[in-house]
Amino acid sequence: MAGSRGNLGKLGKAGIGAGLLSLGLILSACQHGPPDPTPAPISSPATAPGAPVHFTAQGDIGVSTGARKVLDVVAGLKPHLNLTLGDFTYKAGIEQKFCDMVTGSLGADFPYQLLTGNHESDGHDGDIEKFVQCLPNKLPGVQGVYGTQWQADAPEQNPVVRFIMVSPGIDFRDGQPLDYSKDSERWRWTADAIDEAKSQKIPWTVVGMHVPCLSIGNYGCPAGHEFTNMLIEKKVDLVLSGHDHVYQRTHQLGVGGQCPELVPASFSAGCLTDTDSTMAQGSGTVFATIGVGGVGLYNVNADDPEAGYFASSSGKNRNPALGTLHVTATAAELAARFVPAEGYTFSDSFTLQRR
Numbered sequence: 001m002a003g004s005r006g007n008l009g010k011l012g013k014a015g016i017g018a019g020l021l022s023l024g025l026i027l028s029a030c031q032h033g034p035p036d037p038t039p040a041p042i043s044s045p046a047t048a049p050g051a052p053v054h055f056t057a058q059g060d061i062g063v064s065t066g067a068r069k070v071l072d073v074v075a076g077l078k079p080h081l082n083l084t085l086g087d088f089t090y091k092a093g094i095e096q097k098f099c100d101m102v103t104g105s106l107g108a109d110f111p112y113q114l115l116t117g118n119h120e121s122d123g124h125d126g127d128i129e130k131f132v133q134c135l136p137n138k139l140p141g142v143q144g145v146y147g148t149q150w151q152a153d154a155p156e157q158n159p160v161v162r163f164i165m166v167s168p169g170i171d172f173r174d175g176q177p178l179d180y181s182k183d184s185e186r187w188r189w190t191a192d193a194i195d196e197a198k199s200q201k202i203p204w205t206v207v208g209m210h211v212p213c214l215s216i217g218n219y220g221c222p223a224g225h226e227f228t229n230m231l232i233e234k235k236v237d238l239v240l241s242g243h244d245h246v247y248q249r250t251h252q253l254g255v256g257g258q259c260p261e262l263v264p265a266s267f268s269a270g271c272l273t274d275t276d277s278t279m280a281q282g283s284g285t286v287f288a289t290i291g292v293g294g295v296g297l298y299n300v301n302a303d304d305p306e307a308g309y310f311a312s313s314s315g316k317n318r319n320p321a322l323g324t325l326h327v328t329a330t331a332a333e334l335a336a337r338f339v340p341a342e343g344y345t346f347s348d349s350f351t352l353q354r355r
């Protein structure tokens with residue numbers, strides 16, 4: 001884990017956010033229909049302290065028609081930033097093609113913020129190092145190693161959301177996973193980022209990681225059950241992942257009392273803290289997998305032992321949809337909805353409210 005902290009200096013606060021100054025222009029240019037000759041700038045996280053933050057998130061993208069359809073949705077939503085949750089090309093040697101596809105849809109200055117998936121973390125199906133060169137960080141104040149383990153607040157001043165992006169459960173160049181075991185350096189980095197957000201009274205904490213823990217798709221808990229329980233204990237508001245090529249969103253889950261800990265591959269009703277779509281902050285964590293950014297879908301399994309945790313799901317065999325999560329965060333509320341790409345109808349929405 002040498003290198004993570006050592007690289008912090010590469011991402012200094014100054015200068016990184018310059019591209020955001022022109023964000024309004026870029027985003028306005030993403031609107032469909034005839035171009036507006038004088039697009040009105042919208043406020044951006046860099047320039048409007050305390051302003052609402054709009055972001056989109058999805059993973060598992062590829063370079064096909066599906067990816068382009070989802071990028072069209074993102075462009076139409078005009079978010080301030082996109083969290084890209086890993087698995088970009090599924091093929092080596094076409095990193096630039098992917099980056100060109102993204103910038104062609106969203107503009108060269110749009111914060112299309114990268115987190116590696118397992119397909120590019122080891123350099124096998126594309127190389128995360130090349131992706132971060134052609135789609136570099138665009139958020140001001142980012143800390144950590146962009147693409148692998150980084151955090152940033154939006155807006156940078158008087159933030160509404162802290163984003164914490166981490167990479168448990170996937171192999172890197174040496175064929176080994178990074179160490180997110182209990183009390184490891186990366187565990188502490190993550191826990192400290194969450195604790196600091198709470199102590200600074202940043203309204204919302206969002207964690208992203210390529211792999212999920214709970215899933216009714218193909219996978220088990222590659223993110224690790226201890227690490228996942230730590231996120232719940234610390235009351236991270238929303239955990240986003242990809243990897244499973246489905247959309248699946250849990251109820252709000254909490255530990256303590258009736259649920260000493262969340263145990264993967266089983267279900268305990270005591271871990272459900274709120275089961276309708278309007279939830280209060282502070283009782284637990286909502287997990288959403290949005291592995292539907294463009295590639296072929298997997299099935300969802302209604303008989304999965306974890307099915308009782310899920311409020312909404314979409315897969316190849318049921319309610320199939322490519323698309324993106326779209327989140328609007330204000331100091332009072334975090335409102336999220338799944339927005340399907342053209343040709344799909346599935347949707348989902350949920351809201352977290354501050355007490």
Ligand SMILES: [Fe+2]
Binds near residue numbers: 291
């Ligand atoms: Fe994938």
